[in-house]
Amino acid sequence: MSQLICLVIFLFLFRHTDYTGNDTIPYAVNILFRLDPLVLATITLAQKTFVTLLWPSFIIIGLTLFFGRCFCSWICPLGTLIDGSGYFIKSGKSNFSLPYLKYIILIIVLISSGFGVQLLGFVDPFSLLVRGMVFSIDPIINYLVSLVFDSVYKMGPAALSDYTEPIYEWLKIFVLPFKQSFFYLSFLSFFLLVFIFIMELFGKRFWCKNLCPLGGLLALISRISVFKRLPIRSCKNCELCETKCRMDAFDKDHKFEFEECNLCMDCLEFCPDQITSFKFAIQKNNTQINMNRRQMISAGLIGLALPVLSRTNAISKTADDDLIRPPGALDETLFLASCVRCGECMKVCINNALQPLFFEKSLEGMFTPKLVPRLGYCEFNCTLCTQVCPTGALSRLNVEQKHAFVIGKAYFDTNKCLVYAQKKSCIVCEEHCPTHDKAIGFNEIKTRDIQGNLLVLKQPYVKEELCIGCGICEHICPVQGSSAIRVVGKDNKVPSIQYKSGYE
Amino acid sequence: MTPPVFNITPELFGSPLIKSVIKPDILVAKGDDYTSMLTQVVESLGGMKAFVKKGDKVVVKPNIGWDRSVEQGANTHPVVVTQIAKLCLDAGASKVSVFDRTCNEERRCYNNSGIRPALKKIKDKRLRIEYIDDRKFVSVNIKNGKTLNEWSFYKDALKADCYINVPVAKHHSLSRLSIGLKNVMGVIGGRRGNIHFKIGAKLADLNTVIKPDLTIVDATRVIVRNGPQGGNLNDVKRFDTIVGCVDPVAADAYATTLFDLEPNQIKSTVEAYKRGLGQMDLTKCNIRHLKS
Numbered sequence: 132m133s134q135l136i137c138l139v140i141f142l143f144l145f146r147h148t149d150y151t152g153n154d155t156i157p158y159a160v161n162i163l164f165r166l167d168p169l170v171l172a173t174i175t176l177a178q179k180t181f182v183t184l185l186w187p188s189f190i191i192i193g194l195t196l197f198f199g200r201c202f203c204s205w206i207c208p209l210g211t212l213i214d215g216s217g218y219f220i221k222s223g224k225s226n227f228s229l230p231y232l233k234y235i236i237l238i239i240v241l242i243s244s245g246f247g248v249q250l251l252g253f254v255d256p257f258s259l260l261v262r263g264m265v266f267s268i269d270p271i272i273n274y275l276v277s278l279v280f281d282s283v284y285k286m287g288p289a290a291l292s293d294y295t296e297p298i299y300e301w302l303k304i305f306v307l308p309f310k311q312s313f314f315y316l317s318f319l320s321f322f323l324l325v326f327i328f329i330m331e332l333f334g335k336r337f338w339c340k341n342l343c344p345l346g347g348l349l350a351l352i353s354r355i356s357v358f359k360r361l362p363i364r365s366c367k368n369c370e371l372c373e374t375k376c377r378m379d380a381f382d383k384d385h386k387f388e389f390e391e392c393n394l395c396m397d398c399l400e401f402c403p404d405q406i407t408s409f410k411f412a413i414q415k416n417n418t419q420i421n422m423n424r425r426q427m428i429s430a431g432l433i434g435l436a437l438p439v440l441s442r443t444n445a446i447s448k449t450a451d452d453d454l455i456r457p458p459g460a461l462d463e464t465l466f467l468a469s470c471v472r473c474g475e476c477m478k479v480c481i482n483n484a485l486q487p488l489f490f491e492k493s494l495e496g497m498f499t500p501k502l503v504p505r506l507g508y509c510e511f512n513c514t515l516c517t518q519v520c521p522t523g524a525l526s527r528l529n530v531e532q533k534h535a536f537v538i539g540k541a542y543f544d545t546n547k548c549l550v551y552a553q554k555k556s557c558i559v560c561e562e563h564c565p566t567h568d569k570a571i572g573f574n575e576i577k578t579r580d581i582q583g584n585l586l587v588l589k590q591p592y593v594k595e596e597l598c599i600g601c602g603i604c605e606h607i608c609p610v611q612g613s614s615a616i617r618v619v620g621k622d623n624k625v626p627s628i629q630y631k632s633g634y635e
Numbered sequence: 636m637t638p639p640v641f642n643i644t645p646e647l648f649g650s651p652l653i654k655s656v657i658k659p660d661i662l663v664a665k666g667d668d669y670t671s672m673l674t675q676v677v678e679s680l681g682g683m684k685a686f687v688k689k690g691d692k693v694v695v696k697p698n699i700g701w702d703r704s705v706e707q708g709a710n711t712h713p714v715v716v717t718q719i720a721k722l723c724l725d726a727g728a729s730k731v732s733v734f735d736r737t738c739n740e741e742r743r744c745y746n747n748s749g750i751r752p753a754l755k756k757i758k759d760k761r762l763r764i765e766y767i768d769d770r771k772f773v774s775v776n777i778k779n780g781k782t783l784n785e786w787s788f789y790k791d792a793l794k795a796d797c798y799i800n801v802p803v804a805k806h807h808s809l810s811r812l813s814i815g816l817k818n819v820m821g822v823i824g825g826r827r828g829n830i831h832f833k834i835g836a837k838l839a840d841l842n843t844v845i846k847p848d849l850t851i852v853d854a855t856r857v858i859v860r861n862g863p864q865g866g867n868l869n870d871v872k873r874f875d876t877i878v879g880c881v882d883p884v885a886a887d888a889y890a891t892t893l894f895d896l897e898p899n900q901i902k903s904t905v906e907a908y909k910r911g912l913g914q915m916d917l918t919k920c921n922i923r924h925l926k927s
Contacts, residue, residue, distance in 0.1 A: 152746045284770060309742065481740045510740050512702050512747070549832065558809050559828045563738060567866040573808070589809065607738075609828030 134204065134211045141208040145264060148478045148519060149309060154530065156479070156518050163208070163257050164473050164521035168192050168352075169237075169345040173251045174522050177244040177468035184523050192352060199353035203339055203346055203393035209260045210339055210393070213331060220331045227333050228379055230340055230391065230421040233347035235430040240344055242434025244468070248441045252472025252498050254344050262474040262498060263324025266314040266487065269478075271321075273307050313506070314477065316487045316498070335377035340391060350390035354416050360398070360409050363387045363417050372398040372407060388418045446493045454492070455502040455539045455600060455620040457485055458509060459517035459525040459532075469524035472498035476516035476525060482507030484602070485516065502538065504602030504618050509538065511565035511601055534566070539600025539618040541570070541593050547615035550590050554580040558591050560604035560616050570597035571604060591616075658921040659882035659914055661889045665924070667875055669855055673718045675925050676851065676879035682726075686848050689727035691796035694734075695719055696847075697750060698803045698818055701864050702739035705749045708856045708871045709864050711803045713753035715853045715877065719801055720754060720762055732791055734765045735821040738864075741766050765791075772824035779910060780840035782833050787824035792845055800847035800883065804854040804874075804890045806862030810834050812894060813863045814887040815850045816842050816903045835902025839910050842883065842903075846912070850886040852878040854893055884913025885920050892917070 141163060148160040164170050171188040175181055191202055203210050236254050243250060252258045280299040284292045303309070314320075330337040339346050365373040365385045373381040376398065380391035398407045441447065451463075457476055460466050477485040477500050484507025485500040492499070500516075502509055517528045528536060541560075545551035550558070564571040573589040580586050593616070600618045608614035662679045664672035677683050687693055697711035705713060716733060723731045733754060737744040745751040745764065754764045772787040792798060802818035809831055810817060819841045820827055830837045854876040858865040865871060874893055880886035884907045888898035898904050898915045908915040 150740070150742055152742065152751075281770060481743065510702065510743060512743065513740070555832045556809065556834070557828070557831045559831050561808050562863055565739075565864065565866060569861055607828055609826055609831070 133206070134214070137206045138208050138211045145261070145269075145478075146306075146308070148475060150479075150481045150513070150515060154512070154514065156515060160479075161473070161475055161519050161521035162187060163261070164471060164475075166191050166206075167255065167257055167345060168195075169240075169255055169348050170251065170471055170522065172348065173240060173244045173249060173255075174469055174471070176241055177247075177249040178465065182469070182523050184521060191349075195349050195352045196356055198358045199356040199389060199392060199394055200346065200349045201358075201394040202349055203343075204395040207256065209256045209327070210336070212260075213328065213336060213338065216328050216331055217335065220328060222331050222335045222337075223333065228341065230379070231423070231426050232341050233343055233350075234420070234422040235426055236342065237344040237347040238427060238430035239434040239437070242431050243437040246435060246438040247464075247468070248438040248495055249468050249470075250437065250494065252470070254342075255471060256338075256343050256345055258471055258473050258498075259323055259327065261478075262472060262487075263320045265312075265320075265474040265478040267317045267321035267324070269308060270312050270314065270317065273311050276302065276307060277311065310483070312478075312483045314483075314486060316489060320474075320487075320498075334379070336393075339393065340378050346393075351420070353390045354420075356389070357411050357413060358394075358409060359389055359412050359414050360387065360392055360394075360407060361412065361414075362406060363414065366404075366406065369403065371401055371403065375401060382418050386418050388421070389414070389416060390420070441493065441495055444493050446491075451492060452619045452621075454488075455504070455602065455618060457500050457502060457516045457525055458514070458536045458538050459520075459528045460538070461524055461526065466524050467492075467495055467499065469522045470499050471522055471524075473521060474498070475519040475521065476500050479515040479519045480507070481510050481513050481515060484508055484606075501620075502602055502618075504605035505614060506606075508603035508606040509601040511603075535599070537599050537621065539602070539620045540595055540598050541600065541602075541604050541616050541618045543591070543593060544613075544615045544617060547610050547613075548591075549610065549615070550588055552615075554578060554586070554588060556588055557609065558589050559607050559609060561589075561591050563603045563607050565601060565603060566597050566599060568597055570594050570599070658919055659880060659885045661882075661885055661917075661920050661922045662879040663889070663922060663924045664877045664879075665875055669712060669714045669877065670718050672877050672925070673715060673851065673879075674722070676877055677719075677722055677849075679923065679925060680849070680879055680881065683722040684726045686799070687723050687726035687728050687797050690729045691727075692730045692732070692794070693723045693728040693797045693799065694732050694792055694795035695723065695799045695801055696792065696818060696821060697733065697735060697801040697853075698813075698821065699735040699744050699748050699750055700738045700821065702743040702747050703864065703866065704747055706856065706868060706871065707865050708803065708805060708858045709862075709866075710744070710748035710750065711801050711853045712855050713749035715851065715855070716750050716801060717753045717757065719799060719851060721757065723797075723799070724757075724759055724761060728797070729761060731762045732765055732795075733763070734767060734789075734791070736767045736789070736823070737821075769824075775844055777840050777844055779843040781910075782836040783840040786841065786844075788844060789822040789824070792822035797849075798845065798847045800850045802850070802852055803857075804852050804878075804893065805858040805865070806860055806870075806894070808862060810838070810901065810903060812887075812891055812896065812901055814852055814890045814901075815847070815883050816887050816907055819845050835906045838903040839906035839912065842907055842912055843910055847883050848881065850878075850880055850883045852880075852886050852890045854878060854890055857893070859894065882913040882920075884908050884915050885917070888915040888917055889920070889922065 144160045165187045168188045171185045327338045486503045487498045488496045517525045549555040561571040573591045602618045604616045605614040662676045697716045701709040703709035771790040802815045807813035854874040860870040
């Protein structure tokens with residue numbers, strides 16, 4: 132029941148991660164990430180500061196201290212969806228269990244974050260879920276639904292579309308997104324998410340018990356929780372609870388592992404003698420954590436190696452000036468440390484202008500947002516992306532701050548610009564430039580057109596000090612192919628090694 | 636002896652010949668009560684019933700191009716739009732649609748221009764404020780086009796029984812002014828940036844397809860510099876004027892004089908006049924200033 136409610140809340144918030152006629156979003160649409168203790172742990176290690184936005188995760192930590200890993204079966208929307216997928220994917224009997232993997236992933240992520248490479252976005256369950264939905268599921272659903280209604284509208288008889296159009300309109304208001312969205316990496320995000328469900332073939336909740344690092348973290352916390360399932364081992368002649376447990380929460384000696392139990396409480400129902408119970412009890416852990424020392428040390432070493440690999444990557448030496456980060460973005464190093472690749476900013480972007488990076492900045496930058504002006508520009512008065520960022524990687528801006536926040540600078544390609552190259556009149560860029568003191572001006576010049584006739588032309592130029600890099604000029608430029616006015620991002624390069632005093 | 640009475644109806648304006656014979660009425664109201672000014676203007680043109688017949692599907696086409704507030708003057712004043720919509724409803728229209736193809740994101744433009752919230756207050760199912768539906772753009776052969784032969788237009792605008800153009804008058808960096816003829820940009824599809832080369836002639840061509848039955852120019856607060864988008868309140872002046880005319884060219888021509896410019900300085904006006912779309916010579920118009 133609580134599962135369903137949480138899923139509905141999650142889907143509701145997902146749909147409302149959008150412009151609703153208000154400059155501010157009335158709901159905490161990013162709450163899922165702010166509840167996530169793994170995000171808290173990783174970001175705190177990566178930033179070396181406490182991010183106050185993440186305070187709600189203490190609620191989950193508190194809950195876990197009392198009730199154990201109940202989050203996984205009572206709240207987690209991914210868990211709910213995985214449970215729900217059981218209707219379609221029949222799990223085989225699993226002999227194949229790797230519970231230590233989740234701890235290894237956890238350690239790698241935490242250590243590597245502490246030393247400067249934060250890769251949480253690849254393994255955090257909500258990053259995977261929300262991203263998959265934003266980049267693939269949501270656009271797919273909208274595309275298919277629209278396809279049906281559009282076909283009826285375009286090819287069906289008018290009498291039929293008179294019936295279907297009101298339905299479509301209703302769906303658009305309540306269920307579908309306002310506009311079809313388009314994303315790079317739609318394939319990758321889709322398969323990453325679907326893979327989680329495919330793994331169900333190897334056993335129920337395969338992701339949760341073997342891979343989920345959040346589950347691992349909560350498992351560690353739950354070892355000192357006080358609400359526990361009893362008895363502490365399966366009965367010798369029955370073992371029904373052991374064989375049916377979706378979390379495989381029993382070790383080889385039939386001992387019950389508290390930290391693996393997600394409190395789904397199914398065993399209450401199928402215990403023939405009604406022996407099982409869930410009680411508040413101070414109970415010593417009767418099993419070891421599912422990870423040995425060797426595994427732990429290897430994980431730690433991998434975690435240490437990743438940051439070194441990143442620093443010796445040639446990408447760290449090349450300029451990334453075609454990378455335009457969203458408004459409010461922290462300095463690049465801090466930004467990469469803070470961004471959890473949840474995709475919320477790209478979901479909320481009103482012009483579908485924010486897109487995920489692929490390998491432009493190697494693994495470290497994958498799925499982080501960048502502005503692609505030719506697809507969409509940054510709307511001058513809009514601050515939505517800065518409102519939904521759960522970790523403050525995009526710091527919240529009000530409209531005045533946003534108007535002053537520089538994300539890039541525009542420059543003309545005079546070889547392409549109609550005015551410069553073809554002596555045609557066109558100052559569409561100047562018209563659209565939104566800054567209150569226009570960042571694009573023009574001179575009236577006397578020149579000759581291609582036929583040699585004298586004419587007066589308005590020749591545009593960029594006032595660099597006024598340009599904030601919103602990219603509407605690049606977006607709207609009527610030139611074919613790449614725009615004749617382009618925006619470059621700020622130079623984010625920070626010297627990788629900084630000597631405090633230098634030679635003295 | 637009674638002077639001959641010309642019963643001026645929109646249908647009469649079909650041919651350039653008739654236009655050159657009769658003098659179009661240009662109604663000008665000044666003041667700060669825009670609602671009553673507007674009602675007066677429409678009354679003096681013969682009342683809304685002269686334009687909207689019972690059961691007509693009416694399109695009211697304001698300028699909602701930009702994500703700008705009412706004071707910034709980039710969009711038609713919401714009071715003007717709502718009053719026209721009300722008059723249309725009162726005249727017995729079966730449907731009144733209000734829409735514009737915006738430059739900024741449409742939801743932001745509709746809301747922040749104040750037009751959507753104002754129209755939402757009128758509880759009448761016949762009144763619709765609609766976002767542009769891309770499926771409704773249809774390709775049109777521009778028969779009288781000189782620079783454009785084909786362009787896509789919004790179906791609802793083409794099919795309207797009565798089309799009321801409600802532009803805002805403002806400065807425009809490329810075409811100098813943006814008034815009624817330029818407002819047609821909001822009902823066309825395609826890459827509108829391509830219109831900007833030879834914009835005057837192209838606008839005139841587009842206006843041979845969309846012929847408004849009535850043009851109401853909103854010159855209440857006007858961007859005098861850095862148009863068409865403005866943003867800086869120092870660039871906005873109060874003209875407190877509303878102009879109404881059945882002749883789209885004459886409406887533009889008169890509104891041009893508010894900016895201390897001559898009608899022949901605006902290329903789209905000149906080109907439209909040449910194509911016989913209306914009168915630009917103000918001496919041949921009947922300019923009537925309404926007393927408020």
